[in-house]
Amino acid sequence: MKNSRAIFLLLLANSISGVAQGISMLAIPWYFTGVIHREELFGKAYLFITAISLFWGVYAGTLIDRYSRKKIFLVMNLAGLFMLTAVTLIGFKSDGLPWYLVAIIFTTTAFIYNIHFPNLYAFAQEITVKEDYGRVTSLLEIQGQITFTIAGAIAAMLLSGINHHINFFGFDISLPFAFRAWKIHEIFAIDAITYLIAFVIIYRIKSLPVVEQKIDTSHLRERMKVGFSFLKNHPLIFHFGNASLSVFLTILVFGTYIQPMYVDSVLHKGGDVYAFGDMAFSLGAVLAGFLTTKIFAEKNVVLGIILLSVVSGAMYLVMSFSYLLGLFFVANFIIGACNSAIRIQRVTYLFHHIPNHIIGRASSIFFVVNVFFRMCLIGAFTLPFFHQSTNVLYAVMSLAVICFGGAAILFINYKALVKEPMIV
Secondary structure, three states: OOOHHHHHHHHHHHHHHHHHHHHHHHHHHHHHHHHOOOHHHHHHHHHHHHHHHHHHHHHHHHHHHHOOHHHHHHHHHHHHHHHHHHHHHHHHHHOOOOHHHHHHHHHHHHHHHHHHHHHHHHHHHHOOOHHHHHHHHHHHHHHHHHHHHHHHHHHHHHHHOEEEEEEEOOEEEEEEEEEOOOOHHHHHHHHHHHHHHHHHHHHOOOOOOOOOOOOOOOOHHHHHHHHHHHHHHOHHHHHHHHHOOHHHHHHHHHHHHHHHHHHHHHOOOOHHHHHHHHHHHHHHHHHHHHHHHHHOOHHHHHHHHHHHHHHHHHHHHHHHHOOOHHHHHHHHHHHHHHHHHHHHHHHHHHHHHOOHHHHHHHHHHHHHHHHHHHHHHHHHHOOHHHHOOOOHHHHHHHHHHHHHHHHHHHHHOHHHHHHOOOOO
16 A cells, blocks of 8 residues: 555554543543533533634635645644643642633644544545545544544543442443542643654654645635535535534534433433443444445445434434433444444545545535534533433434434435546
8 A cells, every 4th residue: 555654654643642632522521511510511611612613614624725734733733732731730730620721621622623634534635545545544434433442441440430340331340459530630641642642653754645736825715715616516515525424413412512411310320431432432433444345335335324324313212212221332332333434435435526635625614514513403402401300312312313314315315426426
């Protein structure tokens, strides 16, 4: 595989920073829900962050198509290192952190995510030959989900501590050791160190692009118009890019905001169950990463996404009508597998239908649309109604409807999407 060393280093750097980022992104929602019991405060903060992301997402896409993707990674890791180090030092000095500094770290990580993944896929497409698109997107998904699996396991122990036993996927496991739960700023310290390691690894990447680089040096407004114009001239790609993100939309809302409430108010469990639920999701995603390209050939991409979206919706319904802990883990596992398989097929399809020099801007438009709907959902779910008793179950049901809606849009456009010509 051409540029194999560069691809390996990219995966390695993404793995190292991904574990720590995953731990932090699990720790922060649980900190607000299970530690200080201010989930409504986190909901409002998350809504505000999501609203800002509408503007940042579009701008991030223009950066990806204007500047070196490698340099963007380097700057991004330095920014994360600086913010986390500063907040961590405050935490150690004061032996704790006020909620707003924790929210600032969540904001920083969310903004990094918003440019990280579009930049990651654009960089991967830039250094990958077309024949290896399916293989490389599978590797990216497998690597990403393995890191989140590891993050889930570590977070389960760090968030709740270990008092000689732990709830492992619903089973109470006795252990010969114990340690206290980590404080939030101690978790942030790990994250800061990994940003530094990732920076060093990315810096060592040397590769030759396998696609012709067309750097757009025009004004910001003109660069943004290119992405909109492309999707306006290719409406099927626009519909596909957004509808195929319906499951991903639900996962972001469920995993970050709804799931902590579901575990706390419906299952009446602690941070270990919350973290292992995320770990079950990641294990399913890893399995899908290995099997997706074998089960779904590239010509069956659209059909595969339709079927997997329906299955994901069904799993949300299972969680809506069942309080069994075992089914909670099974549903997370299956949704994780479906989401991973959809992501692999979706990215492969977009690689074949969007030129590399505008993929950043096109992806940012999909991202902004997704953020808008996410903002609407979060705004609705912060209403007091969903925080009473077990009413969070109605929020879970609505996520099922969204999955079914995305599948319906793809089904209506199925024949046209299959016939959509690929880029030369």
